[in-house]
Amino acid sequence: MRLGILTSGGDCPGLNAVIRGAVLQGTRAFDDQFVGFKDGWLGVMQGDHVPLDWRSVRGLNRRGGTVLGTSRTNPFAAGLDDRTVYDALARAGIDALIAIGGEGTLSVARELGRGE
Numbered sequence: 001m002r003l004g005i006l007t008s009g010g011d012c013p014g015l016n017a018v019i020r021g022a023v024l025q026g027t028r029a030f031d032d033q034f035v036g037f038k039d040g041w042l043g044v045m046q047g048d049h050v051p052l053d054w055r056s057v058r059g060l061n062r063r064g065g066t067v068l069g070t071s072r073t074n075p076f077a078a079g080l081d082d083r084t085v086y087d088a089l090a091r092a093g094i095d096a097l098i099a100i101g102g103e104g105t106l107s108v109a110r111e112l113g114r115g116e
Helices: 015-030 040-047 082-091 103-115
Strands: 002-007 034-037 049-052 097-098
Touching: 002 040, 015 034, 015 040, 015 049, 015 097, 034 040, 040 082, 097 103
Parallel strands: 002 034, 002 097
Antiparallel strands: 034 049
């Protein structure tokens, strides 16, 4: 499975540790592949992503914030619909998405979950 990870909203301690934990568990236990979207939902919409493997997340648990960057972009507030977001994820070959953030981030994820 190919999973995308994004961090969105305000920066906070612990985001890198979550990224690291997801990638290590997914690659070791399930042989999943990961990509990280830069700057949250903005990276999804722009197709700006980087591969994540165990080497790229090494030592992240000791660094605060997020190496992926973050933004407060909300594709729905920008007038886009869920089909636009699904298409952007499909172009990146994403089977599932891990959205890390607060209320704004998860409200976008909730809308996507309702759509398909």
